[in-house]
Amino acid sequence: MQPDTTKPELIIIGGPTGIGKTSVAIEIARRFGGEIVNADSMQIYRKMDIGTAKPTPEEQASVKHHLIDIINPDQPFDAVRFADMAGKIISRLVEKKKLPLVVGGTGLYTKALAHGLFRENSSDPEVRKELHKIAEMHGSEHLYRNLEQVDPATAGRLHPNDTFRIIRALEVYRVTGAPISDFQNTHRFSDRPYQTLKIGLDMDRKILYDRINSRVEAMVDEGLVEEVKQLLDMGYSCDIKPMQSIGYRHMADFIQGRLEWDEALDTMKRDTRRYAKRQLTWFRKDPEMIWFHPGQVNEIVVEIGDFLKSK
Numbered sequence: 001m002q003p004d005t006t007k008p009e010l011i012i013i014g015g016p017t018g019i020g021k022t023s024v025a026i027e028i029a030r031r032f033g034g035e036i037v038n039a040d041s042m043q044i045y046r047k048m049d050i051g052t053a054k055p056t057p058e059e060q061a062s063v064k065h066h067l068i069d070i071i072n073p074d075q076p077f078d079a080v081r082f083a084d085m086a087g088k089i090i091s092r093l094v095e096k097k098k099l100p101l102v103v104g105g106t107g108l109y110t111k112a113l114a115h116g117l118f119r120e121n122s123s124d125p126e127v128r129k130e131l132h133k134i135a136e137m138h139g140s141e142h143l144y145r146n147l148e149q150v151d152p153a154t155a156g157r158l159h160p161n162d163t164f165r166i167i168r169a170l171e172v173y174r175v176t177g178a179p180i181s182d183f184q185n186t187h188r189f190s191d192r193p194y195q196t197l198k199i200g201l202d203m204d205r206k207i208l209y210d211r212i213n214s215r216v217e218a219m220v221d222e223g224l225v226e227e228v229k230q231l232l233d234m235g236y237s238c239d240i241k242p243m244q245s246i247g248y249r250h251m252a253d254f255i256q257g258r259l260e261w262d263e264a265l266d267t268m269k270r271d272t273r274r275y276a277k278r279q280l281t282w283f284r285k286d287p288e289m290i291w292f293h294p295g296q297v298n299e300i301v302v303e304i305g306d307f308l309k310s311k
Contacts, residue, residue, distance in 0.1 A: 047072070135163050
């Protein structure tokens with residue numbers, strides 16, 4: 001099937017934490033006159049700078065960045081909202097003849113944006129609340145058995161303890177009367193709103209892990225402990241989602257006496273390495289991703305140039 005050349009062109013740059021996505025994206029944006037749309041699920045939060053490795057003020061000044069520092073840590077945000085906000089920004093960039101570069105390691109965000117989301121009225125807070133109560137009373141396996149009856153295809157892809165996705169699938173079924181797998185199969189390719197080139201960054205695993213370890217130490221030197229203390233002093237609970245993320249939960253455990261310093265630091269390094277591995281596993285499953293070493297900027301520029309010329 002031939003691509004729809006009437007759709008706007010979009011470049012996605014993904015890869016694991018610590019790989020150097022920001023520096024690569026800034027150089028590409030400079031060469032093509034583009035702007036960067038953040039697709040990191042932690043860099044959206046205000047007051048969380050060091051632990052999220054946000055682009056520095058100098059980097060943000062050199063190339064326009066979007067969707068950074070847009071909400072407070074205790075405000076909800078998800079892939080649906082990201083896709084809506086990013087889509088509006090991309091439309092404005094296209095109107096200004098600016099190349100949109102979507103950059104980040106949150107694969108669910110980039111997938112939601114590039115492949116579209118089904119827009120049927122498939123959500124109901126009351127239904128979701130009821131399902132959560134059932135999970136609390138009877139456990140996720142009880143809901144999982146219900147899902148097996150109404151949507152065996154989705155149940156076959158989920159773990160019985162994956163409460164979040166089980167509840168979402170049951171919510172869709174109760175609201176629409178159809179399995180979520182039907183919506184996903186129907187819309188998997190039909191709703192793509194962009195002509196997309198996906199660039200993946202990777203390097204030797206040992207070198208990447210060494211970079212991650214060094215970056216964790218650099219975050220501490222830059223004041224990560226003080227940043228977490230400030231968030232706690234501002235009243236942000238350790239239980240909210242952003243404070244449970246890598247780095248923040250480790251420093252909070254140290255501050256509140258649940259971990260000794262060496263254990264907090266070593267565990268943060270370990271968990272960051274594991275996260276990078278999971279990110280690579282996610283992106284490797286996408287056959288459209290074209291892989292480069294972050295040092296291959298010139299080769300990436302050629303790839304993007306060829307992509308743009310072909311449209």
